[in-house]
Amino acid sequence: MSQISLTFPDGSKRDFDKGVTPAEVAASISKSLGKKAISATLGEAHWDLQWPIEEDARIAINTMADDAPALELIRHDLAHIMARAVQEIWPDVKVTIGPVIENGWYYDFDRAEPFTPEDLGAIEKKMKEIINRRDPVTTEVWDRERAVKYYEANNEPYKVELIEAIPGNDPIRMYWHGHWQDLCRGPHLQHTGQVPGDSFKLMSVAGAYWRGDSDRQMLQRIYGVAFKNRDDLKKHLHMLEEAAKRDHRKLGREMDLFHMQEEAPGQIFWHPNGWKIYTTLQDYMRRQQTRGGYVEVNTPQVVDRKLWERSGHWEKYQENMFIVEVDEEHAREKAINALKPMNCPCHVEIFKQGLKSYRDLPLRMAEFGSCARYEPSGALHGIMRVRGFTQDDAHIFATEDQIAAETERFIGFLAGIYRDLGFPSYKIKFSDRPDTRAGSDEIWDKAEEALLTATRKVTNDIELNPGEGAFYGPKLEFVLTDAIGRDWQCGTFQVDFVLPERLDAHYIGADGNKHRPVMLHRATLGSFERFIGILIEEHAGKLPFWLAPRQVVVASITSEADDYVAYVVETLTRAGVRAEADIRNEKINYKVREHSVGKVPVILAVGHREVEERTVTVRRLGEKQTQVATLDEITAELGRDATPPDLRA
RNA sequence: GCUGCUGUAGCUCAGAGGUAGAGCACUCCCUUGGUAAGGGAGAGGUCGAGAGUUCAAUUCUCUCCAGCAGCACCA
Numbered sequence: 001m002s003q004i005s006l007t008f009p010d011g012s013k014r015d016f017d018k019g020v021t022p023a024e025v026a027a028s029i030s031k032s033l034g035k036k037a038i039s040a041t042l043g044e045a046h047w048d049l050q051w052p053i054e055e056d057a058r059i060a061i062n063t064m065a066d067d068a069p070a071l072e073l074i075r076h077d078l079a080h081i082m083a084r085a086v087q088e089i090w091p092d093v094k095v096t097i098g099p100v101i102e103n104g105w106y107y108d109f110d111r112a113e114p115f116t117p118e119d120l121g122a123i124e125k126k127m128k129e130i131i132n133r134r135d136p137v138t139t140e141v142w143d144r145e146r147a148v149k150y151y152e153a154n155n156e157p158y159k160v161e162l163i164e165a166i167p168g169n170d171p172i173r174m175y176w177h178g179h180w181q182d183l184c185r186g187p188h189l190q191h192t193g194q195v196p197g198d199s200f201k202l203m204s205v206a207g208a209y210w211r212g213d214s215d216r217q218m219l220q221r222i223y224g225v226a227f228k229n230r231d232d233l234k235k236h237l238h239m240l241e242e243a244a245k246r247d248h249r250k251l252g253r254e255m256d257l258f259h260m261q262e263e264a265p266g267q268i269f270w271h272p273n274g275w276k277i278y279t280t281l282q283d284y285m286r287r288q289q290t291r292g293g294y295v296e297v298n299t300p301q302v303v304d305r306k307l308w309e310r311s312g313h314w315e316k317y318q319e320n321m322f323i324v325e326v327d328e329e330h331a332r333e334k335a336i337n338a339l340k341p342m343n344c345p346c347h348v349e350i351f352k353q354g355l356k357s358y359r360d361l362p363l364r365m366a367e368f369g370s371c372a373r374y375e376p377s378g379a380l381h382g383i384m385r386v387r388g389f390t391q392d393d394a395h396i397f398a399t400e401d402q403i404a405a406e407t408e409r410f411i412g413f414l415a416g417i418y419r420d421l422g423f424p425s426y427k428i429k430f431s432d433r434p435d436t437r438a439g440s441d442e443i444w445d446k447a448e449e450a451l452l453t454a455t456r457k458v459t460n461d462i463e464l465n466p467g468e469g470a471f472y473g474p475k476l477e478f479v480l481t482d483a484i485g486r487d488w489q490c491g492t493f494q495v496d497f498v499l500p501e502r503l504d505a506h507y508i509g510a511d512g513n514k515h516r517p518v519m520l521h522r523a524t525l526g527s528f529e530r531f532i533g534i535l536i537e538e539h540a541g542k543l544p545f546w547l548a549p550r551q552v553v554v555a556s557i558t559s560e561a562d563d564y565v566a567y568v569v570e571t572l573t574r575a576g577v578r579a580e581a582d583i584r585n586e587k588i589n590y591k592v593r594e595h596s597v598g599k600v601p602v603i604l605a606v607g608h609r610e611v612e613e614r615t616v617t618v619r620r621l622g623e624k625q626t627q628v629a630t631l632d633e634i635t636a637e638l639g640r641d642a643t644p645p646d647l648r649a
Numbered sequence: 650g651c652u653g654c655u656g657u658a659g660c661u662c663a664g665a666g667g668u669a670g671a672g673c674a675c676u677c678c679c680u681u682g683g684u685a686a687g688g689g690a691g692a693g694g695u696c697g698a699g700a701g702u703u704c705a706a707u708u709c710u711c712u713c714c715a716g717c718a719g720c721a722c723c724a
Contacts, residue, residue, distance in 0.1 A: 114652075205654090207652025208652080208721090209721060214651070220653080221720075261715085265714090313724065320724085379721085494724095587681090587686085597685080608683095
């Protein structure tokens with residue numbers, strides 16, 4: 001029998017018979033490692049202890065002490081154990097797929113009746129029972145026809161389809177947990193008893209389309225979380241509870257920022273506090289854009305469908321547009337308009353007014369553009385995904401040669417703003433050419449190259465989404481995360497070769513001929529609505545002082561301090577601080593609690609002492625300790641803090 | 650849009666085939682209190698909307714609307 005050479009993490013090499021399994025390798029090293037081993041890492045691959053090794057490779061034996069492989073195995077085995085539990089309780093349920101995800105796993109089932117919360121309890125109980133059986137896990141590679149026949153005989157059509165989708169050369173791997181069988185790429189643990197029975201929990205049931213295709217069967221997906229021990233599970237559940245407290249929908253109510261109601265789904269009623277955040281942010285962005293070389297414009301809300309037909313939006317996004325019909329009572333003939341879902345066509349129309357010269361490029365045209373999109377009902381989410389929103393939008397009309405410099409310029413622009421707003425790091429996703437696209441390969445090469453190199457100057461941490469670009473050009477997405485870790489696209493930068501063509505924009509080049517500009521769509525915050533939602537969750541409502549809608553409450557301890565309270569409020573207001581008085585007939589405890597819940601960053605308490613000494617007692621949000629300051633000191637300090645970061649000396 | 654769940658006072662929630670409750674918030678009174686809820690009284694609801702079953706529906710059934718979770722979508 002031929003030999004293979006395995007290289008261990010310490011660099012040592014040993015020869016083994018070809019086809020040796022990691023289980024055998026581990027046992028050959030020591031008896032205890034043989035017992036503790038749960039899997040191997042072979043090169044980059046996570047390798048089941050039972051799989052034969054056919055080639056020279058680097059190998060590391062994993063034990064439960066190795067977090068990443070241990071958690072993957074635990075979660076993956078639990079997916080199978082859950083599927084088994086479901087089929088033991090309801091034999092008619094058909095199984096599909098069940099991958100490991102962050103913190104846990106899910107498994108999709110086809111069952112006529114919905115799973116109820118009580119069902120989850122029953123499944124969980126059955127899972128613990130299965131774990132206690134300590135059934136061995138075994139695996140075999142089958143040939144395709146045999147596997148297909150097996151699943152046809154067992155009435156598991158989804159598995160048949162999965163096998164048909166496995167590429168020709170890949171092994172069809174069958175796994176058994178005791179008698180229960182599943183098609184699975186592995187790896188797995190050695191027996192079900194290796195899964196900790198006290199550190200997992202089934203979380204929820206939800207619908208999910210078979211193979212992610214909304215035209216196909218809707219399955220029922222059960223989500224679970226799992227960890228190595230009970231403490232980690234508890235920590236995770238506690239973290240979820242804490243995250244729920246940061247939910248912008250909850251904080252929006254508690255801080256009296258906004259509300260939404262049935263009559264205007266997906267649209268926001270901004271209250272004075274929320275609108276203060278919005279306008280403060282908008283003022284800041286306006287200054288940044290002016291400094292960044294943008295000109296600001298404003299364009300119509302209701303635009304005839306003819307323009308949307310020319311731009312191509314009518315064909316592609318009609319379903320998602322708010323249509324406004326003007327009937328014969330108002331106009332000579334019936335007209336169909338749409339609320340603008342985006343600003344770009346209108347910006348092109350401005351560009352087209354008057355002849356443009358190459359000397360005008362790059363022309364950076366910005367608009368705080370209020371858009372309306374008829375988003376699918378299931379997509380709506382607080383103020384993060386809405387039907388009426390305002391983008392901090394801009395379109396840069398440029399030559400192809402300017403793409404690279406403008407990309408770099410924008411990334412720097414965005415980075416400075418995100419830093420100011422408390423987001424030093426964020427995800428960047430890059431999407432390149434899709435299969436169906438406009439524009440020549442040469443131009444795509446150039447555009448993709450420009451986006452990538454510009455981005456790499458800032459970071460190499462770029463997530464690639466091959467083929468996910470828009471049909472009109474490649475794009476960058478700048479992604480922030482909400483309280484429970486959901487990703488939200490905020491900033492974006494997209495190259496567009498198509499729209500200038502469709503709407504026939506041109507400029508006169510140095511050669512005296514007409515040329516087509518390239519359009520760079522870009523948004524920094526994305527939409528004010530979404531960004532404010534993220535901002536609230538990121539800071540758990542405790543916004544940076546300059547953005548806080550209510551900055552200071554001056555609270556009287558005794559009514560004899562009322563006049564002084566008014567004086568303090570006036571002094572602070574004149575220094576540019578948002579200050580208000582609280583001279584209600586309540587105890588200071590009560591006032592402190594109420595304004596703390598309302599996330600007011602600074603409470604100034606004044607009683608007899610302060611009136612006499614012309615001071616205030618300062619209590620900052622989240623701090624128990626108070627400090628005494630003179631009115632002059634605190635006015636200077638808070639006046640500084642209230643200044644937006646770009647205006648500070 | 651799809652699957653499931655939910656919808657009762659401003660908020661958080663209890664309740665039940667016979668006509669509605671708590672805590673907080675709100676209003677008034679007492680209290681002038683030193684850093685996360687002082688005490689008392691009062692007011693407040695077409696039980697998401699519509700239809701059906703029933704002597705009787707907020708409760709049961711259906712349809713619609715909205716919200717939540719996930720999926721799909723996100724120019």
